[in-house]
Amino acid sequence: MDPLRRSLHALVDDVPPTSIDLDQLIHRELRAQSRRRIGWVLAGAAGAAVALTTGAVLLRPVAPGPPQQAASPTGACAAARPTPSTSDDASYGQLPRGEAPEPTEAEADAVLRLSAAVTDSLATHLPGRTATDHLHPGCHWVQVEPDVYPARYYSWADVSGGAADPGASIIIMISDKDLAETNVYPHRQTMPDGTVVGHFGEPGQIGAWRPDGTVLMLLLPQGDVATLAELVALAADPRLTLYP
């Protein structure tokens, strides 16, 4: 074995008892998740006619209009005002700022606005597909949640239909700091509004940097939900911004 390898292995030959209590860790996190779900008060959920019995969301624009003006949720999820994040994990809040201006929008307002924007954007750029599962099945919005490491706002959805692979899903992360090094993408495109979109030449991981400082990442952890062109357009959608 190489001397360096041997030395590194020798450094960790003796592992002391751990201070990690896995039971406590699981209990705390599941309790925090439960609090976050309860914070979404879904008034009149039965009135959400668009939500199918299977909980699928047919991705269609909920409020047609100029891309710059994402409508606020209406209908069944209008009363869905998330309580502030009560997670014990404050690591995101302690990360240094500096790469972009601090967003001034209140978290609860941003969650509602971005939920509408994500739903609208998915409908616009992934036509003919359905979100079969997402954060709150039963709500006809593909919702975002705040402070999910490493993103400021985080959304995910299982997608089916159209060009999507069976069992495919998409993760959307929105932040005001880099989610990956800018030089990791061999391919880059600059959109008319100055947004730079980076990718590997195939669906999988897409990064976008908006002139206003918003950083976005799309991840497809399991299968393809769209073509590369569709994902590039989604990543560059100006509605997905931290600075409305």
Place this chain on the structure above:
Amino acid sequence: MATDETGYREFVTHRMEGLRRTAFLLCGDWHTADDLVSTALVKLLRHWRRVAAMEQPDAYLRQMLLRAYIDEKRRPWRREDSVQAPPDRPQSTNDPTDRLALLAHLAQLPPRRRAVIVLRYYCDLSVEETAAALGCSEGTVKSQTAKALDSLRVRMVDMHVTGE
């Protein structure tokens, strides 16, 4: 959305010790290592349903550990690196002077460069796997590896650090 707690426990239990070892090599302190591992495990639990379905859940977990380490190094109030033996540690047959020296030299490497060394020479990841774990290009991994090895060679001539 119900969490597969049993599956999560089984996955984590089998990997806990390896994770802690990797975290220790990254930060040089067992207490901080446990903090980093805890952070990664919380993130894993939040996304367990999707991670469990991935082809390479270990790669995802490793990436979360690395992000926790690099973010921890960015905080202005981060703990000072502590190169000290943990309490009640069995006597090792290795020369403690060499062990402390290597830890000290690792501590002087910039965080990403240290991470590259740990991933390449302890975790035995390829250049491609290391690049994916760190979210950087393969060229960056190669250059960081070369710089780290040069730095270690200069500091540790007696340990015959040769790398590849």
